[in-house]
Amino acid sequence: LVRVRGCVRVQFAGCQSVATSAMSAGQRRIDALYCTRESAGDVVRRILAEIDKRREVARQEVEAAVAERITALQERQRALVEQIDIVAQQKAEALHQQLQTIESGTCLPAPVEDPDKDPEEDPNRFLLCSDAAIDFKVGEEDFLEKIADFGSITEASTYASWSFVRGSGLGACKVGNPSVFWVYACDKDGARRSSGGDTVTAIFSEPEVFDSLEVEDMKDGRYKVSFVPTQEGTYSLRVTLGQKDQEGEDVRDGPFTIVTKPATDLTQLGAEGAVEKPKIGEQLDPTGTFGGLCHPSGLDFDHTGRFLFVADQGNHRLQIFDTTNGHAPVSVFGKKGLGPYELDTPHGIVVDNENRVVVTDLLNHRLQVYEFIPRTMELRHTRTVDHGFQFPKGLAVTDHGLLYVCDSGNHKVCVFNMTEDFSFVREFGSFGVNDGQFNTPLCVAVNRIGEVLVSDVNDHISVFDSQGQFLRTVGQRGRKDGCFNYPLNLFVSDEDTLFVCDQGNNRVQALSASDGAFLHKWGGSKKKTVGEEEEAPPPPDDGEEELEKPPDAPGMIRPSAVAVNSSGLVVVADYDRHVLWTF
Numbered sequence: 271l272v273r274v275r276g277c278v279r280v281q282f283a284g285c286q287s288v289a290t291s292a293m294s295a296g297q298r299r300i301d302a303l304y305c306t307r308e309s310a311g312d313v314v315r316r317i318l319a320e321i322d323k324r325r326e327v328a329r330q331e332v333e334a335a336v337a338e339r340i341t342a343l344q345e346r347q348r349a350l351v352e353q354i355d356i357v358a359q360q361k362a363e364a365l366h367q368q369l370q371t372i373e374s375g376t377c378l379p380a381p382v383e384d385p386d387k388d389p390e391e392d393p394n395r396f397l398l399c400s401d402a403a404i405d406f407k408v409g410e411e412d413f414l415e416k417i418a419d420f421g422s423i424t425e426a427s428t429y430a431s432w433s434f435v436r437g438s439g440l441g442a443c444k445v446g447n448p449s450v451f452w453v454y455a456c457d458k459d460g461a462r463r464s465s466g467g468d469t470v471t472a473i474f475s476e477p478e479v480f481d482s483l484e485v486e487d488m489k490d491g492r493y494k495v496s497f498v499p500t501q502e503g504t505y506s507l508r509v510t511l512g513q514k515d516q517e518g519e520d521v522r523d524g525p526f527t528i529v530t531k532p533a534t535d536l537t538q539l540g541a542e543g544a545v546e547k548p549k550i551g552e553q554l555d556p557t558g559t560f561g562g563l564c565h566p567s568g569l570d571f572d573h574t575g576r577f578l579f580v581a582d583q584g585n586h587r588l589q590i591f592d593t594t595n596g597h598a599p600v601s602v603f604g605k606k607g608l609g610p611y612e613l614d615t616p617h618g619i620v621v622d623n624e625n626r627v628v629v630t631d632l633l634n635h636r637l638q639v640y641e642f643i644p645r646t647m648e649l650r651h652t653r654t655v656d657h658g659f660q661f662p663k664g665l666a667v668t669d670h671g672l673l674y675v676c677d678s679g680n681h682k683v684c685v686f687n688m689t690e691d692f693s694f695v696r697e698f699g700s701f702g703v704n705d706g707q708f709n710t711p712l713c714v715a716v717n718r719i720g721e722v723l724v725s726d727v728n729d730h731i732s733v734f735d736s737q738g739q740f741l742r743t744v745g746q747r748g749r750k751d752g753c754f755n756y757p758l759n760l761f762v763s764d765e766d767t768l769f770v771c772d773q774g775n776n777r778v779q780a781l782s783a784s785d786g787a788f789l790h791k792w793g794g795s796k797k798k799t800v801g802e803e804e805e806a807p808p809p810p811d812d813g814e815e816e817l818e819k820p821p822d823a824p825g826m827i828r829p830s831a832v833a834v835n836s837s838g839l840v841v842v843a844d845y846d847r848h849v850l851w852t853f
Contacts, residue, residue: 299519300431303458328423335421354404361400368399428468430511430519432456435526436573436623437669438764438836440507442529443499447765448482448718452623452669453493453509453521463491468511470495471518475506479530490689494669499530534765534838536780539853540792550578550597550841550850558585561599566843566850567830568619568629568665569761572642575835579642580843580850581616581629588616588629588649590642593839597852603649608634611651618665618676618713626652626688628673630662637662637675639692655692657684664713664759666722674722676711683714683724683738698738703728706740715760715768717783723768725757731770731786744786749775752788763834771829771842778829778842792853793826826851 305313371377380397382388408414437451453470455463466487472495474480479501486494495509507526510518538544554562564584571578571593577600578591586606591597604613614633621627627640627649637655642648660679667673671689681701686692699708710727717723721741722734729747731754734740745754755774762768768783777793830845840853 297519298431299516300429300458332421350406354406357404361402361404364399368396372396424465426457426463427513428455428463428511429458430521432458432460433511433521434523435509435521438573438575439495439497440526440528440573441575441835442531442837444533444765445499445502445530446533448496448498449764450494450496450669453485453495453511454624455491455493455511465489465491466493468493468513469518471508471510471512472497473508473510474528476503479503479505488670499528502530502532504529531838534763534767536767536790539780539790539840540778547852548597549844549847550591550852552849556584556848560602561589561591563589563843563848563850565830565845565848567617567845568759569831569833569841569843569850570619570621571833571835572621572625572644573623574644575837575839577642577644577647578833578841578850579619579621579627581619581831583615583617583632584848586613586615588613588619588627588640590647590649591850592647593835597850600647601649603640603651610654613638617663620665620667620673622667622671622688623669628665628667628688630659630665630675632661632663635659635661635679653692655686657686657694659684663711664725666714666716666760668716668720674714674716676714676724678710678712681708681710683708683711683722685738696738698734699724705743706732706734708732712756712758713760715762715783717762717768718766719784721784723760723762723783725754725760725770727756729754729757729774731757731760731768733786742786744781749794751791752779752781752786754779759829759831761832761834764836767834769832769834769840771832773828773830773845776826776828778826778832793829 368377377396379391379393380395382391433456434454435451436454439449439451443449455468457463466489470485470493472483472485479499481498481500483497484495488494505528507528509521509524509526511521512518551561551563556562556564563580563582566580567583568581569578576592576594578593578597580589580591582589587602587604589599590601592600604611604616606612606614608614613629613631616629617632618630619627621642625642625644627642629638629640631638636659638651639653639655640649641652643650659675659677662675663678664676665674667688671687672695673686673688673692675684675686677684682697682699684697685695687695699706699711701707701709703709708724708726708728712725712727715723720736722736722738723731724734725731729745731744732740733742733744745752745757747753747755749755754770754772756772757770758773759771760768762783766783767789768781770779770781772779775794777791779788780790781788826842826844827847828845829842831843832840834840842851842853844851
């Protein structure tokens with residue numbers, strides 16, 4: 271890792287030093303591949319000449335790499351042969367010395383092998399101190415079979431003009447809070463690269479404001495850039511990508527504007543006396559109107575924090591709202607049915623850094639996967655995932671593409687790899703009330719260090735490591751701070767705060783996602799009318815289609831989902847009021 275005047279550059283094996291300044295406009299690497307009918311011949315001849323040059327360079331690189339390893343093997347050969355000579359000499363010297371003691375009569379006789387048969391030592395029987403064994407063993411780490419796979423020849427390379435950046439760290443960051451964004455390397459056709467090795471440079475306009483700036487090569491075409499802002503303000507960020515022998519070039523859509531804000535003041539969420547913000551869907555008919563909501567049950571933001579995705583459960587569809595335009599609805603997708611493009615009671619929803627949208631299709635017992643197109647604000651159905659689910663509910667996705675699914679009817683959590691064609695990875699949990707067991711898992715979230723948090727009808731949150739091994743439990747049944755009554759939905763913010771829709775207590779709680787410590791709550795009953803140990807109200811009937819008239823009591827009635835974007839906007843879905851509260 272090399273730091274140069276406020277930038278951080280990561281250089282990998284085989285990479286040479288590159289300049290920190292990016293190519294000027296008009297000098298993009300991709301431009302060398304464009305041509306006209308008139309210039310095509312010249313461009314092709316120039317590329318053919320470059321191919322010949324690169325062929326010779328690649329041959330020299332192969333020869334150098336092989337020669338380097340042959341030299342290392344020869345050095346090892348000399349060391350092993352030298353060790354053989356040393357062992358042989360030591361054995362010979364020891365035997366000569368023992369022979370002298372035997373001939374002089376000063377050598378001790380051989381010990382008795384079986385005292386019961388030979389109680390006394392034979393003074394004329396000796397055990398020599400060494401045998402003739404000198405053997406060579408390859409060892410367990412033999413690389414002979416791996417030689418056939420040593421090295422590879424690739425014909426694709428990274429083009430910065432197609433490469434892009436994603437992640438909450440690109441928008442609004444919080445002072446003192448670790449922030450992250452991801453650089454995705456792409457080839458000349460815009461396809462994602464699957465290997466690393468590029469040189470990535472991140473340069474802030476005021477580098478002294480950003481601490482712990484690092485770049486990590488994930489070896490799969492992604493680069494993780496992390497940093498900690500130290501003061502408020504608006505700054506510029508340049509991200510460049512370059513190959514080992516080429517100057518770094520700005521990635522697509524750069525440079526970027528980074529806004530740093532103070533840490534979120536949780537006490538202001540739902541504070542008494544605060545001006546109530548307009549509720550999304552409040553003035554619209556919930557039964558099918560564009561923008562109207564009926565039993566909203568799942569929420570998530572895209573990676574920019576601009577678009578809010580809603581599982582509009584009672585209308586059996588998905589809706590998208592633009593939070594930068596008065597929370598206006600911009601897209602709707604789906605209708606009730608069993609077909610590949612239809613939904614029956616959508617419940618949970620997540621959106622990853624690559625705009626893939628995954629929805630639990632509750633009563634069809636499957637997952638539906640979509641691609642979101644920001645330019646047209648459309649959803650396109652891409653696949654259906656069937657895995658023997660029974661009433662799948664909550665979802666979570668990690669930055670590494672792991673998808674966690676609460677398979678509530680089977681009382682377990684299933685894990686899939688979205689980057690490998692949604693391949694099944696593992697599952698954990700079983701029915702019960704003991705540690706690591708579930709009774710109808712409701713929702714799942716992942717904290718900053720990769721621990722997996724799962725809520726269920728047992729009215730607590732179980733915490734597991736990334737491999738599904740149980741670690742601890744957070745909370746218990748009750749109305750006190752940090753206790754739960756049907757914790758239906760979980761969400762971990764970029765500040766590692768865990769928001770819990772404590773539906774049976776008509777409130778949202780905020781906890782530390784790392785240790786479960788209580789931080790804040792809002793909503794809930796204004797007056798305690800039942801005892802602490804009284805039974806909770808029943809959970810909502812997810813398959814219900816009849817509209818229920820909301821009671822006249824003020825505030826949230828049955829919070830069913832919560833989501834937070836990097837700008838600090840908190841949205842809570844109210845299942846019975848058919849609206850989204852904003853804070």
